[in-house]
Amino acid sequence: xxxxxxxxxxxHADLVKxxxxxxxxxxxxxxxxxxxRAVLEAAQRLEPDAIVVDVNLPNxxxxxxxxxxTQRHPQMKVIVFTAMNDPDIRQRSFEVGASGxxxxxxxxxxxxxTIKRLFAGES
Amino acid sequence: MEEKKPSGANGFxxxxxxxxxxxIAAGSKAEPVARQVLVLQSIDRGNLVLxxxxxxxxVDLDQQIERPVNFVQVTVGPSGLVAAxxxxxxxxxxxxYGELRKPDLIVVLGGPASVFARRHRARLFPxxxxxFTLVDQRYLGGAPLGENEGAVVVLNDxxxxxxxxxxxxxxxxxxxxVTGSGPLGRFWRRxxxxxxxxxxxxxxxxxxxxxxxxxxxxxxxxxxxDSAIFFLTFGTDLSGTSYAxxxxxxxxxxxxxxxxxxxxxxxxxxxxxxxxxxxxDGVVRDSVEAAVRLLNGTxxxxxxxxxxxxxxxxxxxxxxxxxxxAETRLPAGSVxxxxxxxxxxxxxxxxxxxxxxxxxxxxxxxxxxxxRRARRQAESDSRRNLALAADxxxxxxxxxxxxxxxxxxxxxxxxMIHNAQALEAMIDANRAPSETIKEIxxxxxxxxxQAAQIIERHRTMLRSHQLQKRPIDLHAVVRDSLALVAHxxxxxxxxxxxxxxxxxxxxxxxxVLLEQVLVNLMMNAIDAMADTPKARRRLAVMxxxxxxxxxxxxxxxxxxxxxxxxxxxxxxxxxxxPHGLGIGLTIARTIVDAHGGTIDxxxxxxxGATFTIVLRRSKTASHVTASGAA
Numbered sequence: 001x002x003x004x005x006x007x008x009x010x011x012h013a014d015l016v017k018x019x020x021x022x023x024x025x026x027x028x029x030x031x032x033x034x035x036x037r038a039v040l041e042a043a044q045r046l047e048p049d050a051i052v053v054d055v056n057l058p059n060x061x062x063x064x065x066x067x068x069x070t071q072r073h074p075q076m077k078v079i080v081f082t083a084m085n086d087p088d089i090r091q092r093s094f095e096v097g098a099s100g101x102x103x104x105x106x107x108x109x110x111x112x113x114t115i116k117r118l119f120a121g122e123s
Numbered sequence: 124m125e126e127k128k129p130s131g132a133n134g135f136x137x138x139x140x141x142x143x144x145x146x147i148a149a150g151s152k153a154e155p156v157a158r159q160v161l162v163l164q165s166i167d168r169g170n171l172v173l174x175x176x177x178x179x180x181x182v183d184l185d186q187q188i189e190r191p192v193n194f195v196q197v198t199v200g201p202s203g204l205v206a207a208x209x210x211x212x213x214x215x216x217x218x219x220y221g222e223l224r225k226p227d228l229i230v231v232l233g234g235p236a237s238v239f240a241r242r243h244r245a246r247l248f249p250x251x252x253x254x255f256t257l258v259d260q261r262y263l264g265g266a267p268l269g270e271n272e273g274a275v276v277v278l279n280d281x282x283x284x285x286x287x288x289x290x291x292x293x294x295x296x297x298x299x300x301v302t303g304s305g306p307l308g309r310f311w312r313r314x315x316x317x318x319x320x321x322x323x324x325x326x327x328x329x330x331x332x333x334x335x336x337x338x339x340x341x342x343x344x345x346x347x348x349d350s351a352i353f354f355l356t357f358g359t360d361l362s363g364t365s366y367a368x369x370x371x372x373x374x375x376x377x378x379x380x381x382x383x384x385x386x387x388x389x390x391x392x393x394x395x396x397x398x399x400x401x402x403x404d405g406v407v408r409d410s411v412e413a414a415v416r417l418l419n420g421t422x423x424x425x426x427x428x429x430x431x432x433x434x435x436x437x438x439x440x441x442x443x444x445x446x447x448x449a450e451t452r453l454p455a456g457s458v459x460x461x462x463x464x465x466x467x468x469x470x471x472x473x474x475x476x477x478x479x480x481x482x483x484x485x486x487x488x489x490x491x492x493x494x495r496r497a498r499r500q501a502e503s504d505s506r507r508n509l510a511l512a513a514d515x516x517x518x519x520x521x522x523x524x525x526x527x528x529x530x531x532x533x534x535x536x537x538x539m540i541h542n543a544q545a546l547e548a549m550i551d552a553n554r555a556p557s558e559t560i561k562e563i564x565x566x567x568x569x570x571x572x573q574a575a576q577i578i579e580r581h582r583t584m585l586r587s588h589q590l591q592k593r594p595i596d597l598h599a600v601v602r603d604s605l606a607l608v609a610h611x612x613x614x615x616x617x618x619x620x621x622x623x624x625x626x627x628x629x630x631x632x633x634x635v636l637l638e639q640v641l642v643n644l645m646m647n648a649i650d651a652m653a654d655t656p657k658a659r660r661r662l663a664v665m666x667x668x669x670x671x672x673x674x675x676x677x678x679x680x681x682x683x684x685x686x687x688x689x690x691x692x693x694x695x696x697x698x699x700x701p702h703g704l705g706i707g708l709t710i711a712r713t714i715v716d717a718h719g720g721t722i723d724x725x726x727x728x729x730x731g732a733t734f735t736i737v738l739r740r741s742k743t744a745s746h747v748t749a750s751g752a753a
Binding site for chain 1: 530535536539540541544545546548552554563570610614
């Protein structure tokens with residue numbers, strides 16, 4: 001499998017750091033941003049394969065960012081990454097074009113597994 | 124300081140002077156012709172018994188005889204004309220009356236004068252009636268009364284006094300008998316040595332007739348334990364010096380180390396403890412009655428007076444106290460004199476006034492104490508009610524922050540989870556350098572501490588809490604409050620402006636309750652801006668130090684306070700929220716009040732509302748003991 005290039009968007013630096021460590025084995029983390037608008041710009045610039053987006057982002061919330069990202073970059077896989085394990089948010093995530101929905105506090109390596117699953121067919 | 128009485132030739136002059144004065148007095152009396160009474164007395168002035176008797180006898184007789192009475196008073200006993208031959212004394216007396224007149228009555232006082240009168244009766248107006256008085260029956264001895272003689276005698280009972288001393292002081296082992304050294308003293312020593320033989324089991328007796336007054340006083344000052352002193356009479360001491368009874372009793376009382384007893388009623392008050400007293404007043408009454416009858420012509424033979432014996436036991440309260448004698452030991456029917464007047468007797472009006480004042484004061488104090496207790500109870504109730512209401516309000520606020528809590532906790536928890544997963548993967552792939560492992564574990568630890576602090580902060584806010592003031596940093600309270608509402612501010616997309624004074628803002632306050640107030644104001648502000656366009660949503664928190672106060676503003680950019688809550692925004696159950704209880708601001712004001720501060724609300728000129736809290740800065744605290752609510 002080709003190592004996917006991943007962009008992380010979350011305003012909590014500790015979590016971004018932990019996520020980068022987790023993904024490092026199987027992905028290339030090309031960048032991280034802490035702002036909803038910044039993620040649009042970074043996606044344009046870095047052209048990642050996948051974008052991990054928190055819902056509660058400043059300036060532009062994660063779901064709106066997701067909608068715009070999938071519209072502008074349909075080839076990019078957007079994974080909504082949230083601490084709110086809410087079915088409504090999950091449903092809305094897929095409605096705005098998300099390829100995956102990961103609950104931050106799932107304890108079984110959901111984020112990495114989701115990314116691997118999304119790119120499994122591209123090897 | 125010895126005050127001696129005149130004796131010998133001096134005594135003669137005194138007696139003569141007395142006679143002259145009395146005769147002059149007689150000459151000044153108007154008709155009818157005055158009755159003449161010749162008084163022969165045993166001892167010169169200074170003898171308490173004789174002085175008391177003569178003074179009262181003369182007064183009483185004068186009052187009871189219808190005609191005036193002239194007294195010629197001559198001391199014929201040992202301290203009077205003792206130095207003169209007795210015949211000369213008789214001549215003097217006879218010359219005082221001259222050839223033409225005679226006394227109508229001769230009154231003889233005491234034992235020595237009785238002996239004198241009997242010896243010279245033939246030359247002392249034998250046809251004039253003579254009355255012996257104030258003399259013990261035993262002193263008159265076996266000689267019968269003459270034809271023209273009557274007697275008012277007493278029967279002293281000195282052994283009875285010894286019995287009384289032993290009743291009062293059962294341990295008494297020795298009694299010092301004070302008799303003086305004159306003929307009276309010698310007579311009584313002889314007489315009493317015989318009468319005291321019945322006290323073979325004790326006490327023993329010592330006698331003072333062989334002592335000068337100075338030696339007597341010295342001896343009385345160093346008597347062995349369990350001694351008593353019995354004062355019979357004194358008159359003259361061994362050196363022949365004559366002393367007044369009052370002086371001797373006073374000196375004995377001052378010097379003696381043992382209680383002083385004496386049984387003549389006139390001794391009470393002069394330092395004697397007391398006992399069954401010979402009433403000198405009674406002897407005066409008996410004598411006056413007999414004298415009146417004799418002056419009225421009654422035959423002396425027909426005058427019979429029952430010998431007077433010691434009467435009511437009478438005691439001096441002060442002496443009982445001095446010698447520790449309990450009143451329960453006194454004979455039945457005893458009279459106790461000189462009892463110290465009680466506070467009541469002495470200061471009745473003052474005592475009544477003081478008692479009334481005391482009662483009124485006590486009532487006032489009681490009332491004030493009751494009022495203070497009631498006030499404290501009310502304050503305690505108020506504090507408890509504030510705590511209960513504040514608890515309820517705080518929990519309501521915190522329940523509104525549940526989503527915020529979950530989000531806040533979610534950050535460190537999710538970081539920990541992903542760090543743990545990363546570490547696990549590294550170890551599985553065997554590509555985990557120890558440095559990296561350490562770094563990741565360090566991150567996990569700091570994130571778990573962060574999570575624990577968040578939990579503790581919320582738990583503090585949910586816990587029941589009573590007002591506990593201490594010096595705290597108000598800025599720390601502001602930051603903790605903002606942390607609690609940070610999630611809501613972010614999700615509602617509200618711009619937050621924090622402008623804290625560069626000056627220290629230490630106040631005496633309760634961080635939990637003040638944080639409750641701030642969170643409540645901030646949540647109200649967040650709610651108020653729900654319909655405000657996102658671009659205009661703005662929450663400002665500012666502090667400004669103004670002298671001794673610090674001003675804290677919470678300003679929003681919402682629609683402002685509606686007119687219908689104007690002036691009542693802090694009243695209970697006033698709310699602008701569809702589901703609000705309307706107690707949050709009431710509790711907030713109560714908490715601020717409890718801090719001695721003020722809270723006000725008003726609308727901004729450019730829209731929105733501002734809540735202003737003014738608190739007094741701490742005067743005493745130089746540093747903050749702890750910051751924040753956690």
